[in-house]
Amino acid sequence: xxxxxxxxxxxxxxxxxxxxxxxxxxxxxxxxxxxxxxxxxxxxxxxxxxxxxxxxxxxxxxxxxxxxxxxxxxxxxxxxxxxxxxxxxxxxxxxxxxxxxxxxxxxxxxxxxxxxxxxxxxxxxxxxxxxxxxxxxxxxxxxxxxxxxxxxxxxxxxxxxxxxxxxxxxxxxxxxxxxxxxxxxxxxxxxxxxxxxxxxx
Numbered sequence: 595x596x597x598x599x600x601x602x603x604x605x606x607x608x609x610x611x612x613x614x615x616x617x618x619x620x621x622x623x624x625x626x627x628x629x630x631x632x633x634x635x636x637x638x639x640x641x642x643x644x645x646x647x648x649x650x651x652x653x654x655x656x657x658x659x660x661x662x663x664x665x666x667x668x669x670x671x672x673x674x675x676x677x678x679x680x681x682x683x684x685x686x687x688x689x690x691x692x693x694x695x696x697x698x699x700x701x702x703x704x705x706x707x708x709x710x711x712x713x714x715x716x717x718x719x720x721x722x723x724x725x726x727x728x729x730x731x732x733x734x735x736x737x738x739x740x741x742x743x744x745x746x747x748x749x750x751x752x753x754x755x756x757x758x759x760x761x762x763x764x765x766x767x768x769x770x771x772x773x774x775x776x777x778x779x780x781x782x783x784x785x786x787x788x789x790x791x792x793x794x795x
Contacts, residue, residue, distance in 0.1 A: 616674040616733070631672050636738065639667040643746060650750035655743075656704045656722075658697055664746070665732055665739050673734070680733045687730025696729045708751070715754060719747040720790055724781045744793070757793040 607625045614622075622628050654660060666677030679693045688696045700722065707718045723744035730736050745756040760770045777788035 618672055618674055622672075628672075632669065632735075635671040636668050638671070639664065639742070642667055643742075643750070646750065649753065650746065652705060652708050652751050655746060655751060656701050656708070658694075658701065661697065661701075661726070661731070661743070664743065665735065668739060668742065669735050675733055676735075677732075679731055682733075684730060687728065687736075693729060693731050697726070697731060700725045700729065715748065715752040716790055716794070717786060719744040719752070719757075720781075720786055720793055722747060724778065724786070724789060727778075728782070758795060760792055760795045 608623055609617075609625060609628060614620075617628075619631065622631055662677045669676035680687075680690055683690050687693075703725075704718065704722050707713055707721070712718070713721065723740040726743060727736050727740035732739065741757070741759055748754050749756045760774065774792055777792045780786075780788045
């Protein structure tokens with residue numbers, strides 16, 4: 595798949611107690627150890643997607659069940675809450691009580707886009723990714739999950755190459771992350787051109 599993840603620069607930073615809530619491995623104590631463990635789990639999710647030789651269809655992928663199951667496959671070895679909606683509000687995302695409703699609206703919209711070819715294929719995948727990360731369904735991992743969803747949509751539904759996402763680490767602070775966040779902010783206004791260009795950069 596097209597995503598790349600690397601360890602944070604602050605890999606030795608100890609995790610706060612609240613950051614450990616739901617962590618299945620008590621021996622994980624630093625951000626670096628957590629990054630490593632999460633990456634191993636995410637790699638298993640990549641393999642699960644790659645091993646699906648037949649195409650996924652939209653009726654299978656663009657569903658609440660698939661969205662939650664993919665998050666669980668990406669993070670379920672590490673976090674007890676993987677695949678479960680967040681139960682607290684954050685400084686990003688819809689109100690916790692609106693997650694299910696907002697996701698259903700996105701699913702309905704995306705199925706409409708696919709059926710009626712409302713947008714080009716790349717744009718359908720990118721719009722889905724942008725909207726779902728804005729909903730912020732889960733306690734953590736939303737960005738990585740949203741990008742893998744976009745890759746699955748473009749590759750397994752539309753039979754096109756996965757996105758490159760700049761081929762750089764989008765978690766660590768730097769020029770690539772800054773460009774990605776700028777593209778996200780532009781997409782927030784309804785202009786997806788920067789995000790489309792970045793995803794194929």
